[in-house]
Amino acid sequence: MNSPASTTPVRPWYRKEDYIAIIIAFGLIAIIGFWSYVLRPDNMEELTANHTMTKEQIKRLDKSSESYAESKEKLNKQLTEIESKIAVMPLKTSLVKPSDWDNDPRDAFVRKSKSKDAPPKSSGMIGSLIVTGIVLLIVFSMGVFVMGDSTFRFAFAFVAVFAMALIAYTLAGQSVIKNYNLEYVLWALLLGLLISNTVGLPKWLSYAARTELYIKTGLVLLGAEVLFNKLLALGLPGILISWVVTPIVLIGTYLFGQYILKIPSKSLNMVISADMSVCGVSAAVATAAACKAKKEELSLAIGLSLIFTVIMIVVQPYIVLWSGMGEVIGGAWIGGTIDSTGAVAAAGTLVGGTAKDVAATVKMIQNILIGAVAFGVSLYWVSFVERNSDGERPKISEVWTRFPRFTLGFIGISLLLSAIQYQGLEGRMFVSSIVDGATKQLREWMFCLAFVSIGLESNFREYRHMLASGKPVVLYVCGQALNLTLSFLMAWLVFTYLFPETATELLSK
Amino acid sequence: MIAVVAIAACWGFVLPKLAQLQSVRDRIDRFEQAGINPSAVFYTDHPKMAEIERRIDSVVNSEQSSFWGQ
Numbered sequence: 234m235n236s237p238a239s240t241t242p243v244r245p246w247y248r249k250e251d252y253i254a255i256i257i258a259f260g261l262i263a264i265i266g267f268w269s270y271v272l273r274p275d276n277m278e279e280l281t282a283n284h285t286m287t288k289e290q291i292k293r294l295d296k297s298s299e300s301y302a303e304s305k306e307k308l309n310k311q312l313t314e315i316e317s318k319i320a321v322m323p324l325k326t327s328l329v330k331p332s333d334w335d336n337d338p339r340d341a342f343v344r345k346s347k348s349k350d351a352p353p354k355s356s357g358m359i360g361s362l363i364v365t366g367i368v369l370l371i372v373f374s375m376g377v378f379v380m381g382d383s384t385f386r387f388a389f390a391f392v393a394v395f396a397m398a399l400i401a402y403t404l405a406g407q408s409v410i411k412n413y414n415l416e417y418v419l420w421a422l423l424l425g426l427l428i429s430n431t432v433g434l435p436k437w438l439s440y441a442a443r444t445e446l447y448i449k450t451g452l453v454l455l456g457a458e459v460l461f462n463k464l465l466a467l468g469l470p471g472i473l474i475s476w477v478v479t480p481i482v483l484i485g486t487y488l489f490g491q492y493i494l495k496i497p498s499k500s501l502n503m504v505i506s507a508d509m510s511v512c513g514v515s516a517a518v519a520t521a522a523a524c525k526a527k528k529e530e531l532s533l534a535i536g537l538s539l540i541f542t543v544i545m546i547v548v549q550p551y552i553v554l555w556s557g558m559g560e561v562i563g564g565a566w567i568g569g570t571i572d573s574t575g576a577v578a579a580a581g582t583l584v585g586g587t588a589k590d591v592a593a594t595v596k597m598i599q600n601i602l603i604g605a606v607a608f609g610v611s612l613y614w615v616s617f618v619e620r621n622s623d624g625e626r627p628k629i630s631e632v633w634t635r636f637p638r639f640t641l642g643f644i645g646i647s648l649l650l651s652a653i654q655y656q657g658l659e660g661r662m663f664v665s666s667i668v669d670g671a672t673k674q675l676r677e678w679m680f681c682l683a684f685v686s687i688g689l690e691s692n693f694r695e696y697r698h699m700l701a702s703g704k705p706v707v708l709y710v711c712g713q714a715l716n717l718t719l720s721f722l723m724a725w726l727v728f729t730y731l732f733p734e735t736a737t738e739l740l741s742k
Numbered sequence: 743m744i745a746v747v748a749i750a751a752c753w754g755f756v757l758p759k760l761a762q763l764q765s766v767r768d769r770i771d772r773f774e775q776a777g778i779n780p781s782a783v784f785y786t787d788h789p790k791m792a793e794i795e796r797r798i799d800s801v802v803n804s805e806q807s808s809f810w811g812q
Contacts (some may be wrong), residue, residue, distance in 0.1 A: 291800070336758040407753055408770050409760045411781045418783075427745050458786045466795060466803050468809025478781070510787075514783050546780070575782030582776045590794045591778065597785040674785050680783075682812060736807040738801050 243379075245436030253376045254449035255642030261645065261675065262457060262667055263371065265324065269666035272321040281658055310709045321661040328368065329361040330677065331399065341403045349352065357624045366395045369678055383440065388710035390441030394689075399422050400679040414542050414576040418514055418684045422532050425688015436691050442686040444528055449639040450678030452519055452607075454672045456646035458655050459604045460664065467594050470727045470735055472567050475598040478719045482510040483606070486712030494704045499618055500526035503610060504534040505705055509712045512600050513572030519603050521611040523640060524618070525629055528687040529695040537581045538572045546576045546686045559735040562724045564588035568595025569720035570713070587740055604647050611640045694700075 246252055294301055303500065334340035344358040370391050377387040401421035401557060405411060412695065423443075428434065434442065476544045483506050490502035504526045508517035514535055520529035549571065553563030563584050570579045574596050581592030615635040620626065654664045699705060728736040748786055758767055777790035783789050802809045 273779055292804075312796075313792075332759065335761050338753060396754075404753060405781060407757050407761070409757050409766060412766075412770050412773060414780050416781050416783055431745065455784070458784060463785075465797075466798055466802070468806075469811055470809065498806070512784075560750075573783055574780075574785045574788050574791075575778070575780045576780070578776075578778045579773055579780035582773060586776075589778075591795055593785070593788065593794045594798050597791065600785045665808050666788060677783070677787070716798045732808060732811065734805070738808055741796075 234410035248380045249638075250380075250445040250449050251638035251642075252447065253379055254453050254639050255645075257372055257376055257450050258456070258642060258646060260451035261454065261672060262650075264615075265667050265671045266663065268323050269321045269663065269670065272320055272323055273716060274321070277319065277659070280319050284312060284316060284319075284658055287311050287315065287524065291668070303454070310529050312337065313457070315667075316461050316658075316662060318509065319658070320665040320669070322666050324671045325669070326357070327361050327364045328671055328674040329358065329365055330674065331362070331402045331406050333411055334403075335408045335462060338403055338407075339405050340444065365391075365674070365678065369675070369682070371397065371445070372450075373446065376450070377443070379433050380446075383421070386437070387441040387443075390438050393438055394682055397428075398423070400424060400687065401414045403680055412579070414546055414579070415539060416514060416575075416651065417550060417681050418535055419539055421681045421684035422535075422688040422691075426691055426693065427684045427688070429689050430693050433643070436688065440667070441699055442689040444686040444690065445522075446684050447679045447686060448518060448522055451676045451683060452522055453639055453642040453646060454679065455515065455519070456604070456643040457649040457650050457664070457672050458676075459643075459651075460602060461604075461647070462655055463573040463601050466598060467591070468732075468735065470565070470597060470732050471598045473727050474569050474595055474720065474723050476493040476602060477725045478512050478569060478716075479599055479602055481668060483507055485715055486510060486708065487567055488694050489715075490611040490704075490708045490709060496704050496708060498699075499525075500524045501530040501533070501699065501705065502708065504530055505537065505708050506712060507606055508534040508538045509541075509709055510716055511606055512596065513542065513576075513603055514680075516603055516606060518683075519607040519643075520610050522635060523607045524568055524614045527695075529691050529699065532684070532687055532691065533696060533699055533705060537705060538640035541713060542572050542576045545571050546580045550580045553584050553588070558721075558725070559728075559736070560585045560588040560590055561739050563720075564591030566717075566721050567596050567730065568592035569718050569724065570597070571596075574600065578675060589740060591634045604644055607640050608644055611637050 257546075258629035264529045285309050291305060291312075294304055294308075298304075329344075331341035332343060333343045342358050342362070344361075370388060370689050373391065374388055378384045396422060401424055404420040404424075405415065428438075464476070467474075485507040486509065487502055489507060490496045491499065494502075496502040500521070503524050504517050504521045507520035508514070510516075511520075516533055517534045517538065520526075521534070525672050549567055550563075552567065560565070564587060567580045567584070568577050568586065568591060571580055571592075574593065575597040578589055578593045581589035612632075615627065615632045615637075617626065619635060650664050650667070653660045748812065749750065777793075779789055782788040786792075
């Protein structure tokens with residue numbers, strides 16, 4: 234994305250954010266992976282055998298038996314226990330974010346117990362938050378050092394940016410806010426905007442407002458969560474709903490924005506189209522970085538997505554229930570259209586258990602599309618949108634020079650961990666120990682820091698200018714209308730005519 | 743200063759009061775019981791995703807032919 238840093242003269246490759254982001258992300262994954270591997274249990278073979286045996290037991294359960302559901306749940310719990318022993322997560326309790334809270338914001342700094350009956354523990358939470366801050370500080374200080382900037386100035390300012398991210402998480406953790414999908418990115422952005430548009434961005438704080446570094450490192454780490462075998466989670470119906478409709482909506486909305494609405498900024502058009510058609514915040518962040526959108530364009534797209542998600546999360550479940558389209562079609566429709574995973578699961582829950590499962594699975598498959606979208610948009614941008622100074626399209630060698638390298642890191646990590654995940658139970662648990670044990674939490678913090686930085690470097694006037702014509706809102710509404718129509722038609726076609734038995738199977742589980 | 747007071751009033755008083763309204767409470771409790779995190783950004787942020795995957799996987803694996811059109 235455009236930033237003051239990117240306008241500086243030529244820097245050697247190792248001082249560019251793209252390469253630093255890749256090195257940091259690969260380094261973190263290597264360290265955490267090695268640590269988990271060293272700590273893996275001695276009785277791995279025994280645990281793997283027990284896991285296989287329990288899975289066989291589940292398969293052999295008599296579906297007609299009265300105790301089927303109870304026995305299956307018991308065995309599934311055993312599977313979860315075995316998996317938690319295999320997947321070692323040495324940093325899981327140390328890398329945290331503030332807890333959710335109802336009435337007292339101080340509860341955000343109390344560790345919630347997994348068991349509902351057990352009292353929450355205040356000890357350790359603040360310590361863990363400090364550890365999280367220190368890990369991020371060390372990681373990014375090294376990046377800033379390599380970039381040739383003052384590490385001391387960065388570290389001093391980083392404490393303030395981290396504190397703002399902490400406040401953003403605390404605001405987002407309030408139960409009402411959380412239940413209407415008003416995610417931390419919104420509060421991080423607003424806090425930054427509040428400072429930059431009232432007292433102004435102080436010089437000392439600007440040293441840690443490093444949007445590009447945070448966002449690109451977060452994105453490369455996100456690659457660890459884009460696991461291609463998840464594509465097959467719902468068989469062909471899942472692929473048809475998520476991977477056929479979504480690209481059609483993305484391209485259709487972008488073309489509508491270009492040729493009908495004539496939106497002046499192609500990058501704004503692309504970010505809104507991807508944000509609305511793929512999966513909200515994460516798709517917007519990935520696409521914005523891929524097409525070098527302005528910070529304000531990214532935050533506008535995310536703002537639109539969050540506002541419309543709040544409306545859809547309330548309205549869509551009632552349309553499903555009122556129309557009688559059923560849990561499977563309704564779930565697939567919700568999963569294919571509501572932007573973020575949490576909102577999809579929440580809306581699905583209001584329809585029913587099967588709807589929730591189908592909706593969340595369809596959204597998960599759509600999430601995996603991020604990798605292909607980021608790569609495709611990067612390639613399209615450097616090949617067809619960006620022109621040479623003489624107005625000509627760039628040659629292939631120039632396309633390579635301009636291609637955003639972080640995308641390669643993102644795809645590389647995604648392919649590497651997908652291949653490891655494919656190696657049976659041990660591979661799956663190894664990936665889980667890296668992602669669930671550390672990188673997921675770090676990636677969220679990096680995005681939060683990035684949005685604080687975007688707010689700090691943005692001006693309200695830019696948003697007013699972009700919204701003045703009303704075109705971004707029209708683009709989102711029209712694109713979402715196309716998405717709602719096509720997703721419904723595909724879900725109906727798939728579960729009524731192409732694979733009618735699958736709907737029955739899903740309902741009878 | 744006004745913004746700080748507004749944030750403190752909203753998060754310290756208004757939202758906690760809203761959270762106590764029966765309709766809002768019911769909604770929050772329903773999501774909590776179902777293990778839903780409505781503010782999850784990516785699928786990996788959703789706490790019950792592994793359970794959902796396992797349930798769907800058992801259905802798809804037991805009826806491979808239906809889900810792969812064979």
